Amino acid sequence: MTSGLDVRGITHRYGKKTALNDIGFSLDKGLFCALLGPNGAGKSTLFSILTRLFVPDAGEVMVDGHSLAREPGKALARIGVVFQQPTLDLDLTVRRNLKYFAALHGLAGKDADRRIETSLEQVNMAERAAEKVRALNGGHRRRMEIARALLHGPAVLLLDEPTVGLDAETRSSITGHVHNLASEQGLTVLWATHLVDEVRGSDHLVVLHRGKIHANGNAAEIAGDVSLQTRFLEMTGGGK
């Protein structure tokens, strides 16, 4: 069986600074993987590479069996992404934003409309379709970005710190929703965060620190007999 996301030996430098050093991990379909790392670990750099915003100095990425370098169109079509920084057009309505995105994936007409309705329903935002994004609160904007990332039916969902700036309740509802997407719809999820409490014991966990992988496996097993928080602080040297 091909894995959902396969990252092999990724190395990337900004000038002299090595932001990612030989990163590799493989995620089965339907797996929720938390990419845990403090500020500056290299999470966003990895996301830029996974979405082909730029090509790494070394290494390869396979998305649902397609090489990002050799078949970028096919690989990108299988990816849904929520970037750390919001990418919404504030002066357009929710529906217009989604339509624009659908068109970027070659979807239009009835098919696009149907997908927009379904994905908004999934995040309980169907009734907000006609509102301008500017009028939405942070939680709704995030949910909308998740809905947008799922519009074209990707196999892999990438989220870069999707809960930053949200209140506790919204955070846990979004975290729960995305966990369900993995377990119920078989999506491969890569969820970057620096917050240990967003990781569940059953999740797959990759700990990234200063561009290197410090742990890669089942979250509960990595934690062992101490709390994950304690283990994480150990690995990252007291938070820095």
Place this chain on the structure above:
Amino acid sequence: MKAALICLVAIVHREALRFVSQRGRFLAAIVRPLVWLIVFAAGFRAALGLSIQPPYQTYITYEIYIVPGLCGMIQLFSGMQSSLSLVYDREMGSMRLLLTSPIPRWWLLFCKLFASTAISIFQVYTFLAIAALTGIGFSPAGYLAILPALIVNGLMLGALGLLLSSTIRQLENFAGVMNFVIFPMFFLSTALYPLWKMAEASTILRDICAFNPFSHGVELIRFALYGQVDWMALLWVLLAFAIFLSGSLWGYDPSRSMVRRKA
């Protein structure tokens, strides 16, 4: 194929919506050349004797002379404006959304280019309509014949904007671009004075003007207005377009991308 068209329509539509929402931009784009036309041209008319030269067959007034240059000016400003919005898109992250589409990147960039050209042409015709109302009109065939010239010129200037947007990192640097690109390109061209007039001032000035692709864009429009094709200018504009476009494709290439800095 179908996906590429859907994408084109969506990008053009989005740029059009953005343009409509920025009424100030439209107003400035139209008022700027009108001021030149009405205030300056009237003032300079006496001072500038223009002899008969192609494509003109009689003596012409200065207003008539500068209209093609002002059309070019609208397209120049419009091209830079789109470049500015590309840089803005990158700062705001919506560029990332565009670039992660599975549709080939060169096509996405071409869609942007196409959208900015279409918008600049719309502005040019609005300007020409107002000019005609003030009595500075041309033949109906001329208005039609300049369309291809406007398309080529718009693509060339749009590609220049694209190229600049791939190199300029921050919005703040944009004022510099205005000073170092728009003004020299406009003033050191045949938009305001014919080449022979420039030669009277200095031969270096004349040579710069003759080299400036913007001059050729303006001449292309000027000749088209009289149903003629300035082949040399066309060639020059197409060449500049090819150079600017390959430069920007290079700049947006993910493996040596300028985007990597800001992504």
